[in-house]
Amino acid sequence: MENNTLKKIDLIFADYTTSKYKILEKTILKKPDEVINEIIDSGLKGRGGAGFPTGLKWKFTKNEDNPVKYVVCNADEGEPGTFKDREILERVSRKVLSGMAICGHAIGAKEGYIYLRGEYSYLAPKLMAEIEIFDDFAKKANLDFKIFLRMGSGAYICGEESALFDSMEGKRGEPRNKPPYPTVSGYNSCPTVINNVETFATVQIICKIGAEEYKKLGTTDSRGSKLFSISGDTPKAGIYELELGMPLKEFVEEFGDGDTKSVQVGGASGFCVPRKHFNDTIIGFEGIPTGGSMMIFNSTRSMYNVLHDYLEFFNEESCGQCTPCRVGCQQLLKGIEAVKKGEKKPQYLEELKKLALTMKVAAKCGLGQSLANPFNSIVDNFREEIIY
Ligand SMILES: Cc1cc2nc3c(=O)[nH]c(=O)nc-3n(C[C@H](O)[C@H](O)[C@H](O)COP(=O)(O)O)c2cc1C
Ligand code: SF4
Numbered sequence: 001m002e003n004n005t006l007k008k009i010d011l012i013f014a015d016y017t018t019s020k021y022k023i024l025e026k027t028i029l030k031k032p033d034e035v036i037n038e039i040i041d042s043g044l045k046g047r048g049g050a051g052f053p054t055g056l057k058w059k060f061t062k063n064e065d066n067p068v069k070y071v072v073c074n075a076d077e078g079e080p081g082t083f084k085d086r087e088i089l090e091r092v093s094r095k096v097l098s099g100m101a102i103c104g105h106a107i108g109a110k111e112g113y114i115y116l117r118g119e120y121s122y123l124a125p126k127l128m129a130e131i132e133i134f135d136d137f138a139k140k141a142n143l144d145f146k147i148f149l150r151m152g153s154g155a156y157i158c159g160e161e162s163a164l165f166d167s168m169e170g171k172r173g174e175p176r177n178k179p180p181y182p183t184v185s186g187y188n189s190c191p192t193v194i195n196n197v198e199t200f201a202t203v204q205i206i207c208k209i210g211a212e213e214y215k216k217l218g219t220t221d222s223r224g225s226k227l228f229s230i231s232g233d234t235p236k237a238g239i240y241e242l243e244l245g246m247p248l249k250e251f252v253e254e255f256g257d258g259d260t261k262s263v264q265v266g267g268a269s270g271f272c273v274p275r276k277h278f279n280d281t282i283i284g285f286e287g288i289p290t291g292g293s294m295m296i297f298n299s300t301r302s303m304y305n306v307l308h309d310y311l312e313f314f315n316e317e318s319c320g321q322c323t324p325c326r327v328g329c330q331q332l333l334k335g336i337e338a339v340k341k342g343e344k345k346p347q348y349l350e351e352l353k354k355l356a357l358t359m360k361v362a363a364k365c366g367l368g369q370s371l372a373n374p375f376n377s378i379v380d381n382f383r384e385e386i387i388y
Contacts, residue, residue, distance in 0.1 A: 002219045003282045006250040007243040009217065009225035011205050012198070016092045021137045024098040027207045028105045028143060032062060035106040039203060042211035043223030048074055048196030049266065049291030050366070054203070057193055060183040062107040064191035071103045071112035072168075072187055072194040076152050076159035078117060079267035080313060081293035084227040084239050085197035089116075089123050092201060093130045097147060099200025101134070102207060103193050104145040112147045113187070115164050118154040156317035160365050161186070161194045163319070174319045175365035196291070198227055219245035222284030232264075232296035233257050248273055248281040251294070259298040262381070267293035268310040269370040272303070274381040303382035304340060310374050311336065318367060325368030328359040332375060342388035349379050349386065 027035060040055030061069060073096060077085040088096060100112040116123065131147050138145055150168050157163045158173040165187045167173035186192025195203075202224065206214045215223045222244035231237050234255045242251075252260045262274050265281075265288045273281050273288065281287050297306065311333040320326045335352040338344040356372035363369045379386060 002221070002245065002286060003247055003284075004219065004243060004245045006246040006254055009241045009243055011209075011225060012088065012095075012201055012227055012241050013091055015208075016094070020133065021094070021098055021101075021141075023204055023208045024101050024137070024143075025141055027102050028141065032106045032108065035102060035207070036062065038211050039106075039206060042206045042214045043218075043220075044199070044202055044206060044214075045222070045285065046196055047198035047202065047226055047291065049079070049269075049289070051285055051289050054195060054199055057183060057195070058103060058106050060181075061191045061193045064184060066191050068188075068190045069107050069109040070187045070190055070192040071100050071107070071109045072161075072164070072192055073100055073112065073114045073197055073200055074159060074161065074164060074194055075114050075116045075120070075197045076164065077120070077197070078156040078159045078317075079269065079291055079293055080310075081229060081231055081264065081267045081295045082291055083229045083231075084292050086117075086120050086123065087239050088197050088201050088227070089120070089127060093127055094134075095201040095204040096197055097130060097134045098207075099195075099203035100147060101138070101143065101145050102203055103195070103200070105143070107191075107193055109193070110144050110146065112145060113150050113168060114147065115150050115152055115158075115168060118152045121151060124149060124151070155319075156313075157319045157365075157367060160367065163365070164194070165192070174321050175367075177364070198292070202226075217243050219284055219286060221245075221286040222289075226292055228290075228292045228294050230255050230294050230296070233260065233298035233301070234296045245282060245284040245286070247279065248283055248288075249278040251283060252278050252296070255294070256296055257298055259300075260296055261299045261301070262297045262303065264293070264295040264297070264306070264374070266290035266373070267295075268313055269367070269373060271373050272306075272377040272381060303378050303385045304336070307336060307374065307378045307386070308333070314367065314371060322362075322364040322368065324359045324362040325364070325371075328355055328363070328368060329371065331355060332371065336386055339387055346383070346387040349383065353379055
């Protein structure tokens with residue numbers, strides 16, 4: 001498997017001067033297809049977690065035969081252990097606004113929306129001020145693109161793209177059936193590009209340095225660098241930009257406390273990697289992809305408690321719309337509690353793992369579908385900590 005060594009990078013937060021929208025100004029002089037091809041060429045994949053190729057998403061949306069299209073920036077950042085988007089919005093929001101406007105130019109949209117996590121309301125005044133500066137620039141540059149701010153209300157499920165559109169439309173935020181995908185029917189049932197905050201900031205960087213330069217970083221499957229939110233048992237908690245494709249072993253050597261027993265890669269809905277697999281795990285799309293959350297646990301931590309916390313979280317946040325997830329979340333939680341108390345035999349864990357896999361195929365959205373990631377990886381690797 002292709003990999004590289006751990007390298008700290010400084011692109012996202014670099015070169016943020018007071019000079020206004022230079023890269024945007026230059027990019028909107030290019031033809032929309034040229035811009036889309038540059039993004040496709042760069043190999044950029046969405047930084048929100050799922051990793052869909054950004055340029056292709058833009059191309060599909062552009063190709064839709066509808067005069068009204070939208071750009072939406074997903075700033076809901078609800079995944080436990082993820083805290084990088086708020087930092088981008090706090091420190092380099094102009095790059096995000098530029099990325100959104102570049103997208104608008106590329107797909108033919110006139111409106112863009114930032115859907116901001118409810119708990120980040122403190123960022124709203126600063127963002128509104130930046131949006132005003134953007135409006136001034138757009139007027140002078142004859143750019144027909146307006147950006148609006150929409151507040152979320154603190155529901156994890158509203159980070160799921162289709163639930164987010166419902167929430168923006170004033171409805172209760174619940175995932176929709178797919179297809180149709182947002183590229184065909186998103187906000188107000190119109191073709192919509194929805195991308196993560198970091199994805200839009202990265203678009204601005206690619207337009208600045210060019211796809212050729214950008215793809216020198218990373219691996220064939222995971223081009224570029226990305227931000228990692230690092231927390232847990234580490235002396236270096238914080239946000240770091242790292243080249244994609246590094247072995248987890250090197251990550252642990254750099255950020256662990258010398259006693260790391262596992263790393264939860266990709267937040268509560270991601271995978272728990274035990275020490276014995278640090279060597280053979282690559283952080284990237286060829287190994288374990290991540291929206292950037294890396295939670296480090298040392299040997300003082302109970303993995304039963306960790307799993308219990310995750311399951312409580314998912315029970316709380318499941319929208320309850322579909323049975324596999326609504327009932328499955330409860331049963332997984334009750335199940336490990338019963339095993340821990342000795343009310344159920346350890347073999348019951350096998351039944352629970354099958355339930356989690358059933359949710360993977362039967363649940364309606366990514367919340368229910370991804371529960372098998374943390375559940376099965378923790379049960380498989382830390383069984384002795386779960387049983388009575
Ligand atoms: C339950 C759930 C929560 C999500 N929360 C977020 C979020 O907070 N931020 C985000 O960018 N993507 C989130 N996503 C992924 C989005 O649905 C979508 O894939 C993403 O915004 C696309 O942007 P990208 O291609 O730039 O990654 C979530 C998905 C699920 C299933
Ligand atoms: S999987 Fe869970 S969160 Fe998603 S639609 Fe079903 S009940 Fe709602």
